[in-house]
Amino acid sequence: MTGARSVVLVAVSGPDGAATSSLVRRLAILLRERSVPVTTQCHGCFLCRRFPVPPRVRDAGEPGERWARRASDPERRGSLPRRAHAFVDAAEAAVRIAVALLTAILRAHGRQAVVLTDRGPLDALVTFDPPPSSVATRVFRRIAERYGLTLLVETGPEPLHWPGRQEATGASADRWYRYQAWSTRLPRVSRVDGARAPSLLAATAVEQVLDTVRERAANGAEEENGGGTSGGRWNGCPRSAGTEQGGHGSGGTERGGEVPPHVVVSVYDESGDRGHRGGGAALVVGKVARRLAEDFRVTVVTASQRAGTEYRDGVRYVRLPVRRAGPRARRLAFLALLPFVARRIRHDLWLEIFTPPFPTGFLPLATSAPVVGIDRGRGAAVPRRRSPVSFLPVERLGLRRYRHIVAMNAADGSAIRRLCPRADVQVFAEGVEPRPLDESRLGSGQFILYLGRIDTWAKGLDLLLDAYDRARPPLDLLLAGSGTPAEERRLAALVAARTRGPEPRIHWVGYADEERKHQLLRDSAFLVLPSRHEAFGRVALEGMSYGKPVLHFDLPALRWMREGGDVAVPPFDVTALGERMGELARDPALRRALGRRSALASQRYSWDEMTGRYLALAHRLLDAPAPARRPRKRGTSCPTTR
Structure with a gap:
């Protein structure tokens, strides 16, 4: 060259x-x-x-464009x-x-x-x-x-x-x-x-x-070379197969001067999105991307208000300007742009986090490199709101394009295997920062805490307020989180309707940043998770790491907490939820015993363990020979890790 x-x-x-x-x-x-x-x-x-050139300092009320300069000003030259x-x-x-x-x-x-x-x-x-x-x-x-x-x-x-x-x-x-x-x-x-x-x-x-x-x-x-392979050299070292063949060949980490493979992660959620501050996709992607960057070149494709590229912690972030559209339109636009982005960004492996409410994407049709679909919002066996459009045929057709799928919990993994029996389906739980067990704080607490995104129906906030209103436990109820303006107005109306007397016992404190969130978890007596739909329940895991019991509906997606200091009641039974809420609020000894079990159970879920599974999966797909990780014809059975 x-x-x-x-x-x-x-x-x-x-x-x-x-x-x-x-x-x-x-x-x-x-x-x-x-x-x-x-x-x-x-x-x-x-x-x-x-x-x-002196800095531009405009006088108050100065007319004209910023390019203009007054010749009478000794600090500036004329235009x-x-x-x-x-x-x-x-x-x-x-x-x-x-x-x-x-x-x-x-x-x-x-x-x-x-x-x-x-x-x-x-x-x-x-x-x-x-x-x-x-x-x-x-x-x-x-x-x-x-x-x-x-x-x-x-x-x-x-x-x-x-x-x-x-x-x-x-x-x-x-x-x-x-x-x-x-x-x-x-x-x-x-x-x-x-x-x-x-x-x-x-x-x-x-x-x-x-x-x-x-x-x-x-x-x-x-x-x-007309898009073909090249035997050229860069910096005196041969290029990796991924670089020579359009970025889709096999390769390994940087050994002997080879260019490391390129892994791309696509996720719609962004940490600065107010409507999704309660979600964990952006947090998980950040942790996974930094772990993958230890052995690979990593690019994260996400949605934003404007286009741009940023490097942070050794990871390149590419932002697609789709957030100026409506809530569903911008998600659909993000999915529509991904195939074109996949054609422009040379890559060896693509991790695609599915974008709700759309059940799946069709990214494997746009690239010959391995694509791992990551499902974070299925919620198996959970009733959903009626939708004017049924996604089930599209979901089946789309999921069967993927040869590798990751689910957040065992129930969702089983549901995906039924829809896509030939896929390699694995279950990767989320992680939490390990914390030492503080025996002195077990069983203590000043209030009942709900922490998460404000979504009245999906998060079951109406059921929680009804249960609290019926049981009237001796502890106040704190709601912490933020959501879309419409959801926040809906919650404010529900709280106002149930606030009686000069001293209200239900408090909505709004969005909690990281420091405030940890303070609320430390000072709470226990957490309540009244969700109708959950993918994993990361907030519950964070509360368990502080030695707090978690009260929740017995959803299939939350059964990873069984025997881990949790208290499960029949799904959507408001009366049972209120009774157990009052029991936990009145019995510090019960909270102490359950809190100790919660803290010990949370130690099995660490970020190092979770991100290490993604790193091992990436190495398995990139280090294996190409025929073994990309079947020659559709329908070839792939080995499944249960």
């Missing part, structure tokens, strides 16, 4: 206090240690170095010199890039090379802040398209120092927010945490650069 395509341009951008130059030097050293030819080059004109300065910067940047590319090509001798610049078009746009529709913006965007990666060092809006002047805090914050705004308008911008230690920051950044280099090398090889 020769020419400009064999060189990857990488810019390290950020405010003046982000130490981008030192990061460029560290990256150059790390890349050379990996035998990658590196050329460093500064980005910016001689005027920027001699006469730094015409500022425009000329921007074009001089762009012209010199283009010349410097051309020289750097030529130098890198001559030094690389046909290998994939990297050009590092300590500034980039993003810094120029932030400095001059032109209107988005101006000619200067278009020029800098054209330059940005030549870069394979722009690393934005996030430092936050702290006061920054300019050469020869102290920048005001307000101007610093405005400048940082401009970095955030302009970064969404440029392609291939990735954010790194500038608050981390320099060594950790450099290690994270160099992995992102290497990922970009590998992707460029693989794409170039595919173009040169």
